[in-house]
């Protein structure tokens with residue numbers, strides 16, 4: 430392989446892979462899986478993982494992959510981070526479960542304190558812990574409805590909020606998330622977002638368009654909440670135009686609408702800040718966390734203004750596993766690691782290496798329409814060379830090429846034309862240069878096809 434970027438790397442395919450991808454043992458397992466795992470559970474890359482450390486996944490055939498997906502932004506501080514493993518192991522042997530609503534335990538309170546401290550705004554905040562991102566979204570909607578006495582919720586175009594019966598109606602894409610799974614719940618509305626690369630609007634113009642939809646299509650008197658990902662995840666790391674989210678928040682505040690920031694993908698050090706909201710000077714009424722919060726253990730949080738959170742009656746919130754002690758211990762270790770090892774700086778370092786590297790590639794590849802994102806949440810959009818027209822399906826061609834070179838890349842975007850980088854914060858400069866070189870070669874192959 431020729432080195433085609435300006436920088437060089439000492440990493441090579443031979444150091445990573447020992448068989449074809451997928452290897453024979455992975456192929457055998459994938460065949461077995463096809464008999465017993467539901468087809469609705471899809472698979473990005475059918476290599477079966479045996480263990481993982483730092484930035485690497487190691488499969489059952491002994492192949493190593495540089496993980497640029499982190500289980501979709503979950504293992505943000507690195508695979509099997511020692512502090513997380515130690516905290517979870519110790520907690521597992523102390524108490525594994527009591528159910529916080531039966532007999533509480535200190536970790537839950539400590540984590541609620543951490544979330545109150547680290548989320549934007551100095552107002553009093555309260556938290557409920559649940560198991561998954563979608564469950565956090567569901568609870569935020571319940572709480573906003575109770576608080577406002579209104580029924581409707583609005584989500585933005587290109588959004589993704591989950592796969593439950595409520596949240597599947599809040600997603601931009603019907604396929605695969607809601608196709609055939611109806612009837613969909615009522616009082617859920619999707620309204621235009623800000624997508625500077627495609628709409629060319631300023632933040633103010635895009636906000637005016639969104640607000641016109643909210644006022645005309647739903648009406649303020651029925652609208653309980655507006656939910657927005659400050660940087661959209663599945664939508665392709667769409668960064669809204671400056672001022673857009675602030676205008677929406679101001680409008681929500683003026684009209685008694687709860688403004689919910691879904692930071693499930695963008696939160697917890699992902700964007701070089703604790704929360705992407707900080708990049709926009711945004712102080713959401715309610716902020717949702719999940720994915721990166723507990724180093725890989727299932728946990729999610731809804732954190733919001735105390736008066737909003739307390740609208741829900743005792744017994745109205747919770748669930749058997751919500752805020753599990755082991756997951757909470759892991760989460761406290763994640764916060765401690767980010768603070769004590771200054772991992773926000775690592776996130777920024779990764780952001781500038783990827784952004785600079787991709788801009789370098791953009792000069793050679795007119796199929797790169799835009800490079801965008803912050804920190805360890807960077808993406809590029811693939812277009813018909815020289816145009817702004819999305820090249821549908823192009824991202825999976827690039828991801829497939831990358832997998833064959835030992836790099837796990839994730840796709841995104843409503844048109845399947847975005848490659849998103851969600852590395853964990855242990856990824857080195859050398860590994861990132863290798864990844865950029867692999868992307869460079871994959872784009873050459875794409876362009877030749």
Ligand SMILES: *Cc1c(COP(=O)(O)O)cnc(C)c1O
Nearest residue numbers: 561562563589590591662693694
């Ligand atoms: C992943 C995701 C969700 C859903 O989280 P699950 O844990 O998969 O239910 C919701 N919102 C955003 C922004 C996400 O990225």
